[in-house]
Amino acid sequence: MIRYVALKAHVDGAPQESDFLFEEMPRPALEDGQFLAENIYVSVDPGMRSRLSPGASYAPPIAPGGLIDGFTIGRVVASKNLAFAEGQWVTMGGGWATHSLFGGRGFAIPLPDSDIPKSLYLGILGIPGMTSYFGLKRVGRFEEGDHVLVTSAAGPVGATAGQLAKRWGAASVVGIAGGPDKCAWLTEEAGFDAAIDYKAENDLSAAIAAALPKGIDILFDNVGNAMIERCLPLMRRGGRIVISGQVADYNVPLAQRDGVFNTGEFIGKRLLMQGLVVFDDMMQFPEAQLEMGGLIANGNLIYKEEIFEGLEALPGAFCGLFKGENFGRRLVKIGD
Numbered sequence: 001m002i003r004y005v006a007l008k009a010h011v012d013g014a015p016q017e018s019d020f021l022f023e024e025m026p027r028p029a030l031e032d033g034q035f036l037a038e039n040i041y042v043s044v045d046p047g048m049r050s051r052l053s054p055g056a057s058y059a060p061p062i063a064p065g066g067l068i069d070g071f072t073i074g075r076v077v078a079s080k081n082l083a084f085a086e087g088q089w090v091t092m093g094g095g096w097a098t099h100s101l102f103g104g105r106g107f108a109i110p111l112p113d114s115d116i117p118k119s120l121y122l123g124i125l126g127i128p129g130m131t132s133y134f135g136l137k138r139v140g141r142f143e144e145g146d147h148v149l150v151t152s153a154a155g156p157v158g159a160t161a162g163q164l165a166k167r168w169g170a171a172s173v174v175g176i177a178g179g180p181d182k183c184a185w186l187t188e189e190a191g192f193d194a195a196i197d198y199k200a201e202n203d204l205s206a207a208i209a210a211a212l213p214k215g216i217d218i219l220f221d222n223v224g225n226a227m228i229e230r231c232l233p234l235m236r237r238g239g240r241i242v243i244s245g246q247v248a249d250y251n252v253p254l255a256q257r258d259g260v261f262n263t264g265e266f267i268g269k270r271l272l273m274q275g276l277v278v279f280d281d282m283m284q285f286p287e288a289q290l291e292m293g294g295l296i297a298n299g300n301l302i303y304k305e306e307i308f309e310g311l312e313a314l315p316g317a318f319c320g321l322f323k324g325e326n327f328g329r330r331l332v333k334i335g336d
């Protein structure tokens with residue numbers, strides 16, 4: 001049997017563990033082009049929250065009773081697909097399930113048989129890391145000497161984006177994160193020039209202005225509208241705003257979200273604001289992974305992982321993302 005986690009009913013506000021159900025179904029018979037993978041690691045991702053309620057998102061909402069989406073790393077256990085032999089390691093969007101069926105189309109990438117820990121392909125060498133790399137390089141049009149501000153900076157996307165900016169020659173990189181431990185890690189271990197604890201700051205705008213006295217060339221934003229509104233007056237001419245994610249807004253209905261009003265700043269400063277869906281860059285993932293793998297091997301790019309055990313841990317691990325509980329990439333190990 002395949003065990004999986006399903007959505008109980010559409011979610012209102014912050015997700016709770018009670019919003020999820022554990023279900024079972026028989027293993028399917030394979031058709032040509034399909035393979036079945038046994039999942040070893042499953043990820044929890046804040047962006048999945050937007051799919052738990054009806055409404056606009058770049059991917060359709062999950063229906064009540066439907067499998068919860070998530071990235072997976074597993075091994076092919078049965079295959080009628082010539083590109084994926086039995087025993088092959090694969091990363092795919094397999095969902096919160098012990099086994100995943102690949103239908104022949106969509107996101108499924110064979111993993112190299114190398115010494116690199118497989119879990120990294122769900123973290124710094126996976127979707128979060130690729131979001132950092134292409135968010136900064138392609139969308140942010142990163143240039144040496146840029147002054148960069150990263151929000152949710154201790155998360156897997158933010159921490160990697162800030163470190164890449166430093167390695168690529170940013171003039172300064174400042175991170176915003178919640179709590180002294182995350183801020184200390186950013187400056188003492190990840191090499192950020194400064195970190196701001198937004199939970200302890202009475203005047204966050206003043207704190208950002210003090211940390212980036214020359215202004216911001218790139219705002220790499222993982223948080224949402226209020227942060228963009230706050231940073232617009234601090235942007236430099238020709239600045240770029242990368243909309244990577246909106247973790248502070250995902251649980252808030254659209255009509256109740258903060259607005260972005262300071263749009264006059266776009267004219268005078270010739271600002272650009274652009275979002276990304278990282279799959280658009282999928283063909284270039286190998287080149288990014290090669291570069292980042294080299295930086296990791298030399299100790300010039302670090303990461304944190306939090307690995308939970310068992311399918312039952314998935315809902316709690318996910319809900320904790322919206323309480324700031326994660327310190328690094330959260331994965332759940334569900335197989336050997």
Ligand SMILES: NC(=O)c1ccc[n+]([C@@H]2O[C@H](COP(=O)([O-])OP(=O)(O)OC[C@H]3O[C@@H](n4cnc5c(N)ncnc54)[C@H](OP(=O)(O)O)[C@@H]3O)[C@@H](O)[C@H]2O)c1
Nearest residue numbers: 047152155156157177178222245246247248276277278324
């Ligand atoms: N565009 C794409 O293709 C793409 C792909 C992957 C991910 N993303 C997005 O990238 C962003 C970062 O992803 P990630 O995996 O690295 O997750 P993450 O930043 O670790 O997200 C969880 C963290 O968000 C912060 N947070 C939670 N609620 C908050 C709130 N109300 N206000 C401010 N911060 C809050 C917390 O950190 P603190 O303790 O610091 O508050 C928490 O630990 C997400 O928004 C995700 O959707 C985008």
